[in-house]
Each structure stands twice: as structure tokens, then as C-alpha cells.
Amino acid sequence: MLNALAYLVGLLSLVIVIPAQLPLLGAANWVALPIIVIGVVLGALSSRDGGRNFCLIVLLIAVVRLMLGGGIL
Template identity: 70%
Template sequence: MLNLLSFLFGIISLVIVIPATIPLLGWANWIALPLIVIGVILGQLSSSNSGRNFNLVVLLIAVIRLSLGGGII
């Protein structure tokens, strides 16, 4: 059950992160980061690792985009 919730948080975060790769929409990554962290925590509490790993990939995409944009842009 926790793995399913972790995937759900990851999918919601991915829906936010994908449009945030467009220039001037990088601020949306700051909205997605707390959701991703919640997904990672739920995935860690789960007996399976797939939800956690999915959220970590989404987190990596968001962090790389934030670092390229200087944190805001």
C-alpha cells in the first residue's frame, strides 16, 4: 500500500516537473520537491523499492533543472 502511495506521489510530482523544464517555469519545481520527498519517505517505509527509486529519479530531474536555472528560472 505504501509503495502504491509512493508511486502516486511520484506521478503527481512528475506531472509538475515535466512542464517545469520549460524556461521561466522552474519555480514549479519548488512546489514538486516536498511531494517528491514525501514519496521517497513512503517508498522507504514500503517493503518494495520501486516507488522510492521512481521518486528518486523524479527528484534527480527536478534538482538538475533547478541547478541549471539557478534555483528560480
């Protein structure tokens, strides 16, 4: 059950992260980061690790975009 919730949270955050890849929308990644962390925690509490890994990939995409845009030093 927690794995499915982690997938749902990951999909929700992916919907936020994908448009944030466009110029001038990169600040939306800051909104997505806490949501992604909740998904990672839910995935870590699950007995399976697919949801956690999906959220970690979305987290990687968001953090790389923030680093390229200068949002994380």
C-alpha cells in the first residue's frame, strides 16, 4: 500500500517537475522538492522499493535542474 502511495506522490511531483524544466518556471522545483521527499519516505517505509526509486529519479531530475539554474549552490 505504501509503495502505491509513493508512486502516486511521485507522479504528482513529476507533473510539477516536467513543466519546471522550461525557462522561467524553474522555481516550481522548490514546490516539488518537499512532495518528492514525502514520496521517498513513503517508499522507504514500504516493503518494496519501486516507488522509492521512482521518487529518487524525479528528485534527481529536479535537483539537477535547480543546480543548472543556480537555485542550489
